[in-house]
Amino acid sequence: MHSFHQDIVDDDYVDVSRDVELVRPGPDTKTATTTCKQLGSTAVHDGHLIYVSSYIDSISAILRPISLKIHDNPELKFEEFIAHDTLTKFLKTRQGWKVTPSAYGMATAFVAEFDSGRKGPVISYNVEYDALTEIGHSCGHNLIAICSVAAALAAASTMTKFSVPGKVILFGTPGEEGGGGKIKLLDAGAYSEHAVDINLISHPGNVPDSALVRTNAYASFRVEYFGREAHAAASPWEGINALDGLITAYNALSVLRQQTMPGDIIQGHITDGGSTPNIIHAYAAGVFVVRATNKKRLKMLREKVGNCFEAGAQASGAELKITPGMAYDDHVPNKILGGVCRTAFNALGGEIPTADLDLIWGASQASTDQGNISYAMPSLSLGFKIESEVGPHNPGFAKAARTRAAHDAALKAGKALAVTGLEILSSRDLLKAAREEFEDMLKGQDE
Known part of the structure; x- marks a missing residue:
């Protein structure tokens, strides 16, 4: 068995022979x-x-x-x-x-x-x-x-x-x-x-x-809703509230969790929710992650989750854009x-x-x-x-x-x-x- 100095740094590597002699097992x-x-x-x-x-x-x-x-x-x-x-x-x-x-x-x-x-x-x-x-x-x-x-x-x-x-x-x-x-x-x-x-x-x-x-299969994606600005008090009917679309989808995801399988995970956070309360929000966005026990199940869950975001767009009238991010197989x-x-x-x-x-x-x-x-x-x-x-x-x-x-x-x-x-x-x-x-x-x- 060879012995070595404990404090080897940078270039000071010791070249150990690949033919180690097994004199006595440890x-x-x-x-x-x-x-x-x-x-x-x-x-x-x-x-x-x-x-x-x-x-x-x-x-x-x-x-x-x-x-x-x-x-x-x-x-x-x-x-x-x-x-x-x-x-x-x-x-x-x-x-x-x-x-x-x-x-x-x-x-x-x-x-x-x-x-x-x-x-x-x-x-x-x-x-x-x-x-x-x-x-x-x-x-x-x-x-x-x-x-x-x-x-x-x-x-x-x-x-x-x-x-x-x-x-x-x-x-x-x-x-x-x-x-x-x-x-x-x-x-x-x-x-x-x-x-x-x-x-x-x-x-x-x-x-x-x-x-x-x-490990679980995983997929991440960015969700964006595009609406139309308007004065939130004077003429809200002229606007399309992108944040309403995202919140509707977020709530739909919470309801969906009641019917998901063990191992299904839905995570997310809102990254853009508007700049001021007295304007109908023309833009809202978030990043979301879904996980499942295998990639076959992930595909099914991803479709259900997608429906929740589509529902947000339908309910609010905002335009939906989903941009896929990183995804890992199980x-x-x-x-x-x-x-x-x-x-x-x-x-x-x-x-x-x-x-x-x-x-x-x-x-x-x-x-x-x-x-x-x-x-x-x-x-x-x-x-x-x-x-x-x-x-x-x-x-x-x-x-x-x-x-x-x-x-x-x-x-x-x-x-x-x-x-x-x-x-x-x-x-x-x-x-x-x-x-x-x-x-x-x-x-x-x-x-």
Whole structure:
């Protein structure tokens, strides 16, 4: 096991050999080996698990300052220049990795590729690193970044050690918070050009660990009503009140909520409600969001919500304009990938329950552009718990995401994701099963 100085900054990265000598397993490794045997699992190669665990432990001290640098320099969507430069600079020091900064027309996206030189599947990991306005890394994207980097590097090193064929691709995906960076990469052909077979990522939270995280489908849009001004006291009949149209629609949405399904969410706020009370308002506007458990249900809900806005226009006489905004598909976890990940994570001391319960624990009404990835290829988003009194998108969670305990939790998740990718690289049957499940899911959406 190598030892490293804890205070590595900027250019002072240490080049760790990819051929880590496993002289003596650490605590996680002992637990992993014992637990795998107790479970009688054949889904995880013990040698891979032991090697990955030791390798990631050996680079923990390098990844920690990277995480802190991203955390302490929060950058908004598509402006993550410090994070982009820190990550790409580091990856360029890694033997065997080809790094492309500012990839696919986005200044803060990147692609890093490791090719074993032997034909095989292509596994990929997504890296997130954008922050939230005013509350910084309160979604823990600094942890997502080092988790994916650790997983990708460990998978590549293991491929060399054990002669595993295939490729590992690491995608730097900016703008998850409302920017849809992964969607932009999908549309630009990033995943298809690299012939990616599966995609893996993680996300921290203050909820139980989960391999089968599901998220809601989401769509945002801006609503505008255009009326006609008139004096509100002297001649109101000459005006067309745009605000009346918006308020009518807002009230209709409140009534609609009584007949929506569990998982349906309608949110919105009024951004323009008029300038003065003594004028009939010629303009009113708001921004609204709808969410549902899947994109098929979202389409139905979106139509019902649209009818409410049409009703506002009909009632007030104002002209309605709806401008679509960002939209994310729901994330559909691949159960085959989830089964492998669960075995690996639990072998490292985790307690993720069986699939049926995991699907319940892993359900989230939040949304992410990783959902669109799950409709393009088999995908998994491993949820790992960090100690925090509050959940994501709260300043307290940003504080928790900086702790050493959170760092260790992220690397534990990275170990499980590395092993998950390696099992897919090593087993044609597993990859075939994951693909078949994926195809069945797509067919189910079309029915």
